[in-house]
Amino acid sequence: MRKMLAAVVSHVFSGATQKPAMRGLLASLNFSNDATCDIKKCDLYRLEEGPPTSTVLTREEALKYYRTMQVIRRMELKSDQMYKQKFIRGFCHLCDGQEACCVGLEAGINPTDHVITSYRAHGLCYTRGLSVKSILAELTGRRGGCAKGKGGSMHMYGKHFYGGNGIVGAQGQVAEAYNISALWKLPCVFICENNRYGMGTAVERAAASTDYHKRGNFIPGLRVNGMDILSVREATKFAADHCRSGKGPILMELQTYRYHGHSMSDPGVSYRSREEVHNMRSKSDPIMLLRERMINNNLSNVEELKEIDADVRKEVEEAAQFAITDPEPTLDELAHHLYYRNSPFEVRGTNKWIKYMSVS
Template sequence: MREMLATVLSQVFSGMVQKSTLRGLLSSLKFSNDATCDIKKCDLYLLEEGPPTSTVLTREEALKYYRNMQVIRRMELKADQLYKQKFIRGFCHLCDGQEACNVGLEAGINPTDHIITSYRAHGLCYTRGLSVKSILAELTGRKGGCAKGKGGSMHMYAKNFYGGNGIVGAQVPLGAGQVFEAYNMSALWKLPCVFICENNRYGMGTAIERSTASTDYHKKGFVIPGLRVNGMDILSVREATKFAADHCRSGKGPILMELQTYRYHGHSMSDPGVSYRTREEVQNVRSKSDPIMLLRERMISNNLSSVEELKEIDADVKKEVEEAAQFATTDPEPPLEDLANYLYHQNPPFEVRGAHKWLKFKSVS
């Protein structure tokens, strides 16, 4: 370490390294490179063993996870604000509170894996590689949106990501068949599918205990093995996802994961979220189980970061989201002549009839 520091200092004095870079290097020297963290044991169904109950978290991973979760949180809060300002219209389902599910899932799979989602998918859009700018611009219906302003909250797409279907459960048949039929076919054909239930405890405005006689969603694949995971802990989600992905890749067929999580906002923007649950319940989750808070505390207690460093990340994230929001409210809307474009991928131009038979558009991909 002394030799490395001496080398860096000599480079600073010779003008080869900027002082800001030096500050970053010196800062990193006082932190641990990694830490071994305990995680909650998953409930298992038709499995002899499950994910590990401890894992190694590196400083680099921790900083990445923290920043990504903060981006999703601030992006959703900004979307809430833009909706109330009437920049966003129509349906909008926010996922703040469920950030560990989004970031943990991506951390446990490969970029080449395919993800098919329901709505409440803005966070997954981001972890799949879409920028905050393109997501917010899509919400406001602008040309710079990820679906060119024509998809909105429930229809966003990226490479290997087929996002935001508006009908509950509609993403499952797109992947393999209707929900229980998909379970059956995937088991018969040993398809490499990881079925995920993001259990945020409410179906629209109904608590799960009032709507189902069995809340063991990880067992509802019947012949499919299942895991019930702490969806508020990013490391639990990451390790469970790795386990599930390895299960599929090894030829054992499908697996079902239930992520026990919580949404802070109502079901949609028309739902205040407090008529069927108390404010005290929401506050209790925020104060005891918030995924960002849990990761922050783990990082500080294991000397992977400091309060000051995390505050700098928070400020940087806030700036990024504010700039994205500015773009999303000033970028022009797509022109009418673009209405029929991009209906199909890599198709030659063809005519599409408009609102009446005399109005025609030329569709391009």
């Protein structure tokens, strides 16, 4: 039946007039529906067993993951460009290189689960359902931004997403959170995105022990290959199931890498060599690894992935154009959204004779 359908479609749409979409349809008839993929074993702490070392990747999942990671990569590169053009001001922390973390995390949880994060969160904003337009518009401080242009890079929010906070938990605060979550057996998955540098300090120079997955002490931990989306997905599923079964919190360390510096004021090459960054890009890039896995397992081909790339570039360019042309919030909106579902009330400005109205 499959061969017959391919023959009929090929006959109808053959010739020079064949459109790219039709060529894609013909090619898809010959792709595999899924593939079984081996993944790196996680390092375990206070756990008798961990995530599986192989998993099934469907063609539908692969295409979705690939496109999502490409959107995040292009969005971050465009943000870098817009910052240098002074359309984006203030703090801006980019996550290109860490795409497997945010996409893999989302693939391993439910849309109704709650996610709290610190900065370097543009990718998580997108995987949680915010559009590229709303993210870039927030970066440029426009009304169409996800926080109405008032939050910027470090203060973005969405449904079930309380993220982009400007503070990273200090060690004492983290220890207190570990303690109370273990004491009350709270269903929390703590995640350390270990991109190997704290600002400009290598982890080996800052920590006597770099086994961050053991830092929970009395909390079980996993150390995961954060450059492989399937490793992150399966580890996240394992961690989420651990919490949902009533076993309390768990800690995941995702070993990843950021290509840009800590922030836009950091060129990222004074404390690490260009060769190091190049080696990570050429050997461990998360998008490259997924692309190779898809092609080698006949889940896609180069031509189809190039079409996705072109579509992503167009989407990001259109979003960027919106982000620089959408109007900024007006002055009288300065005090809006101070509270959720509150009746309007007056707010005094910096000048005691100027009053603003806060509207939910």
